[in-house]
Amino acid sequence: MEVSLHRVRSFLPREQLLMETAMGTLIQNKQNFQLLCRIIKSMLGVEVFVVDEDMVAVAGTGPYRKNIGTRRPRDSYVDVTIHSGACSLVMEPRYTNQCYRCEYRSICPYTMVICNPIRVENKIQGLVGFLGYDESQRGTMIKHASFLEKLSKQVSLLVAGFLRNNITDIKDFLAHPYARNLINAFDDGIVITTSDNTVLNLNQKAEHILSIKGDNLVGRNIRDLNIDTGLQESSAIADKNKKKTTPGAEDIIHPINYGQGVAGYLVVLKDKKILRRNRPVSSKIYGSYASEPVIVGRSRSIIRLKEQAAKVATSDNTVLIIGETGTGKELFARYIHALSERSSRPFVITNCSAIPDSLFESEMFGYEPGAFTGASRKGKTGKFELANGGTIFLDEVGRLSLINQAKILRTLEDGTVEKLGADHPVRIDVRVIAATNRPLESLLKENRFLPDLYYRLAVIPLYLPPLRERIDDIPLLIEHFANQLLNKDTNKEFVSFDAECLSYMFSYDWPGNIRQLKNLIEYVFTMVDGRPVTLNDLPPYLREPSSSKDAKSGQKEERNTLAVAEHFLIQQALERFGNNTFGKRQAAKYLGISLSTLYRKLAEMKTRKEM
CATH class of the missing domain: 3.30.450.40 (GAF domain)
Incomplete structure (x- = not known):
């Protein structure tokens, strides 16, 4: 009915x-x-x-x-x-x-x-x-x-x-005080107009930039303000016959599309004084930013590190990143820079161990034309000056000689650099992120690292865990690196690892950490095609008995790593075929187990998760 x-x-x-x-x-x-x-x-x-x-x-x-x-x-x-x-x-x-x-x-x-x-x-x-x-x-x-x-x-x-x-009504919608409350939340000036350029609404920042009260502007044509539009000829608001007289403003205009036409325009006014001090003009209200590097992982240690890095990014404090070779120290430095207010500025990488002592000053601080025999006629800008306004990343800082440590310390203390052959120092604004895979505390005790420099660098220490301490992330890292390779070679098929091989990888020490795992994925991607990777497919050095954890860790650890491997493979199969009854049947067939075995293992996985 x-x-x-x-x-x-x-x-x-x-x-x-x-x-x-x-x-x-x-x-x-x-x-x-x-x-x-x-x-x-x-x-x-x-x-x-x-x-x-x-x-x-x-x-x-x-x-x-x-x-x-x-x-x-x-x-x-x-x-x-x-x-x-x-x-x-x-x-x-x-x-x-x-x-x-x-x-x-x-x-x-x-x-x-x-x-x-x-x-x-x-x-x-x-x-x-x-x-x-x-x-x-x-x-x-x-x-x-x-x-x-x-x-x-x-x-x-x-x-x-x-x-x-x-x-x-669309005009009532755009002109209402509710809309003004919204645009007042933004730091830039915002003006909303109709399609014929009549002002409907504006925020407090726009009033400040234009030096006019909103009540005196609403209902007027925005062309009367002679705003410096910088628009193309196709814009309804642009008028090249008008003089660009509005002081301190540069606007970015977005059409407000409604149905098949344009209901009005959104004008974003930029305060040039603020822009010159902080960042270049951007078409988005946030300003320019560096794209954030991808940090793969959902283990507690990595999630905690990403949260710490996000907090660190809000300040200009010096950061010391400590971690073994291949743990991703440069990646985390880029991550901090990308989340900071300096993200639109340079990020300059310096490998301290790769610069000979004789070239250190010219590389780091630069030199004037003709400063020494063989010097370039144009002179050279040092890495600190190249990073001005942005971030300099000092990798392998623990390998600096004491003499070069003293030179870095002076720059950090004074905030200046003096080029070779220059008459006076130049002031710079640089954030420093340093990294080391050597324990600087032990170098301090051996008098091989300056205490003053150590305390300057270690304002905020961040410790990156080795891969063997975050084995939960191995499946995600495998997926990430495999996808990168598949995007480059679309004709290749990569199936992943079987349970025995994955279990072995969970128990492996990974002395080269994530870099070593990435190299392994590239190796098996090249050598194995169209089937799961087995233990015999791994390179010989990885299958040596000394490569995996000591046998005395016992059967309990082996069972745990095998359970994690099974969990990953089951989860991967369900993502591929679906989590409904039909998908589970297909997943069980793909895994080579019965449907009842799959349900039993899913129940075990749920129990372990609740524990």
Whole structure:
């Protein structure tokens, strides 16, 4: 029997009926919320999305647009946020505890997620949030996580206000005080206009840059302000006949697309004084940033290190990274630089052990033209000066001679460098990150390292664990390096390792750490094709008895490593074939075990996880 919506609604309490009649819904206003998502993305550079209370995607930008109109998966961040009513911040999609329960985990495309519930009259109507789809967007979100978390709350309040007041007209939508509250959250000046350039809204920073009160600007044509647009001829706002007279401003303009046309423009005003002091002009409101290096791992030690690195990046303190050869010291130095305010500035690498003492000063500090016999006529800029405004990475700092240590110490103390042949020193602004695989404390005791330099460098020490202490990350590293190779050689097939071989790799000492593992993946990628890698496929040096841990570690450790290997292979098979009944049958066949054995091993895995 067909039941009309009117008859169903007649059973609702009168108060709820009155509220729903006066209030809009996310679906009814989806075009306006799609517009809002586009506006926010144009300012941030990350994807924006809106989902309703039934977990149906209502609006979104970039790759998320294909999800509009579809119900989002159970046990996902959407499900958790809507049912808990709390903000969700997912730093490692696919690898958090919640993600392991999500039915879409194996095909999750996100690199980071931040979302907040939308509350209207104490009822959750949906959520709004930000997404990263690649490492560049993830780097942006990590760098501005605190701001984005606050902004997601501000946007959720904005959406709730529009719903509560049932604001549907596009001009009312853009001109409303709720929209002003949102744009006031940004540090740059923002002006919103109609398609004919009439000012609808602006934030406090724009008032400051333009030296005009908002009340005196709203309703006027933005061309009257003679703003230095720097736009192409196709822009509706650009007018080359106007003199560029607005002091201290340089604007970046984004069209606000609505339906088949343009509803208006978003003008981002940049304060040139601030830009000259801090960073070059960027088309995004954050400014330029270096893309964040990929640090693979979900072990506790690596997650903790990444959190520490993110905190360290907010300061200019000197960092000393300590770790064995091949643990990724340079990668972590790049990671810190990419998350810092210096990310748009140079990152200069110096291998201290590779520079002869006779060339140290000219390499590090540079020289003037004709400073010595054989000197270049143009002179040379030293590495410290090349890194000015950015970061210098001093690798293998423990191998510096005492004389060269003293020269580095003076630069750190004075904040200046003096070129060979120069009459006076030059002041520099450089952050120093040093690294060593030698324990500097023991060098101190042997009088082979200057105490003053040690305490200058070790303001914030970071210790990188060797690979043998983070074996949980080996499967992820294998997958990461194999994918890199597969992207280069699309005709190659790499199946991974069988359980016995993987178990052996878990028990191996890895003296060369991650660099050695990467070399191994390149070796088997070349030598083995179309089948799982077995123990006999490993290079001879890796199969020598002395290569693996001592036999006295016992059978218990062997069983543990074999269990981890089985866990990885089962998880990999389920990701390939699916977690439903049909997928499990295919996975069991692929693994060469019965379906009942697979279910038993899944139960054992669940028990171990709960323990």
